[in-house]
Amino acid sequence: MKKSTLIVITLIIGAVLFAFAFGQVDWGEIRMALMLFPLKGLLSIFAINFLAIFLVGVYRWQIILRAHGCRVSFLKVLRAKLAGYTFSYVTPSALIAGEPVRAYMIKEEGCGWEKASASVIIDQLIYLAVIFFVDMCGFLLLAEMFSLPADVVYGFIAVSLATIFVFYVFFKKTLNRRDGEHAFFTAVVYKIGLARVGYVRSKLPSLERTEKIIEGFFREDQKTFVGVVALAFVDVFLNIWAVMATSHYLGYDLGFLNSLGVFSLWSLANLVPIPGALGSSELALAFTFSLLGIGRHTGLVFSLIFRAINITLCLLGVVAFLQFAFKTASKSFSVDAPPLLMTLHRMFARRLRK
Numbered sequence: 373m374k375k376s377t378l379i380v381i382t383l384i385i386g387a388v389l390f391a392f393a394f395g396q397v398d399w400g401e402i403r404m405a406l407m408l409f410p411l412k413g414l415l416s417i418f419a420i421n422f423l424a425i426f427l428v429g430v431y432r433w434q435i436i437l438r439a440h441g442c443r444v445s446f447l448k449v450l451r452a453k454l455a456g457y458t459f460s461y462v463t464p465s466a467l468i469a470g471e472p473v474r475a476y477m478i479k480e481e482g483c484g485w486e487k488a489s490a491s492v493i494i495d496q497l498i499y500l501a502v503i504f505f506v507d508m509c510g511f512l513l514l515a516e517m518f519s520l521p522a523d524v525v526y527g528f529i530a531v532s533l534a535t536i537f538v539f540y541v542f543f544k545k546t547l548n549r550r551d552g553e554h555a556f557f558t559a560v561v562y563k564i565g566l567a568r569v570g571y572v573r574s575k576l577p578s579l580e581r582t583e584k585i586i587e588g589f590f591r592e593d594q595k596t597f598v599g600v601v602a603l604a605f606v607d608v609f610l611n612i613w614a615v616m617a618t619s620h621y622l623g624y625d626l627g628f629l630n631s632l633g634v635f636s637l638w639s640l641a642n643l644v645p646i647p648g649a650l651g652s653s654e655l656a657l658a659f660t661f662s663l664l665g666i667g668r669h670t671g672l673v674f675s676l677i678f679r680a681i682n683i684t685l686c687l688l689g690v691v692a693f694l695q696f697a698f699k700t701a702s703k704s705f706s707v708d709a710p711p712l713l714m715t716l717h718r719m720f721a722r723r724l725r726k
Contacts, residue, residue: 382464382646389651393658397669405622405673413621417614418681424610425685426453432499432603436491439596440585442483451692452477458689461682464645471496477696486578490585495600497542502604503639504535506612510636513629518663531640546587555583611635618674624666634660648682 394402430450437444455477456470463470471492479488511528514520545556554562558579566572590597615631615638626634634657641656642649654675661671 379464379647386646386650390654393651393654394672397672401669402673406676409621409677417618420610420614420617421681424607425457426450428603428607428610429453432600433491433495435596435600436494437483439589439593440487440491442487444478444481444483448481451696454689454692455696458686461648461686464647486582486585490582494586494589498600499604501539502601502608506608507636507639508532510632514633546590555587557583618677622670622673630664
């Protein structure tokens with residue numbers, strides 16, 4: 373199946389879920405809540421999100437890059453982070469699709485493909501591990517406070533067990549593998565038969581070098597590791613603060629624990645493979661706010677506010693990518709570039725030559 377077809381299908385599914393969520397509430401209440409939402413509240417929440425994702429997140433990534441000897445300026449790392457965020461948001465692969473793009477943009481700054489890729493993998497692994505830990509705490513809190521539907525509980529248990537298993541196998545193959553044994557990603561490539569594909573087979577030496585860099589980080593850079601984990605927690609708690617602030621401006625002071633519960637189910641919904649988690653995010657927020665006794669419509673107003681913020685951040689990501697494309701339009705990208713990035717680059721380069 374072509375990627376464009378997959379995106380269209382997932383968008384249709386998301387649109388159906390989105391319509392279903394909004395079909396259960398009074399549009400008049402939503403419109404009134406949006407009209408009463410103060411501009412200073414919107415600006416405050418945007419600032420908190422930008423601080424979490426693009427200042428704390430960029431600094432975290434920059435620390436990892438420096439641990440690998442890559443001295444890339446904060447603004448260039450920020451540019452790559454913004455572009456990667458946009459690619460992740462508009463494709464059905466939250467937290468994943470933009471990673472090859474930002475790795476390649478850093479690689480083009482002289483960092484080297486293996487080091488750039490390793491830095492992105494380490495950054496996302498630590499962030500996802502922290503998110504998973506916080507989500508578990510939030511879900512257990514909601515389960516303690518409320519009687520959750522059985523299918524929600526069973527679904528969370530299944531996802532949790534699968535995630536714990538993946539993390540266990542990854543760290544076992546990264547930190548405790550025997551001589552001659554493949555590391556995690558190389559083992560997956562062989563397990564699913566991709567090693568038989570000529571192009572993939574030619575990239576295996578590069579992948580093995582990348583995994584050695586990852587292994588070295590977790591084995592040897594303990595001080596850096598602790599700092600990166602701490603910054604990942606700061607990132608997550610800033611996002612919980614954004615939940616608290618948004619709810620406050622909507623007229624409800626949820627407090628930290630309830631905001632943690634909202635964040636947990638919301639972040640899990642954002643992992644659904646639909647561009648921008650369209651529909652899944654709305655359903656999760658409507659369910660959670662209803663559970664808290666605030667009402668479905670408040671959760672949907674919450675979702676629309678954050679959609680506006682995310683779209684604005686995506687537009688900043690487009691500007692960041694175009695600036696990068698403009699700076700590199702005079703040279704050819706290497707074959708290591710993600711296909712979508714190469715296509716956009718060629719289109720932009722042709723426009724500049726006219």
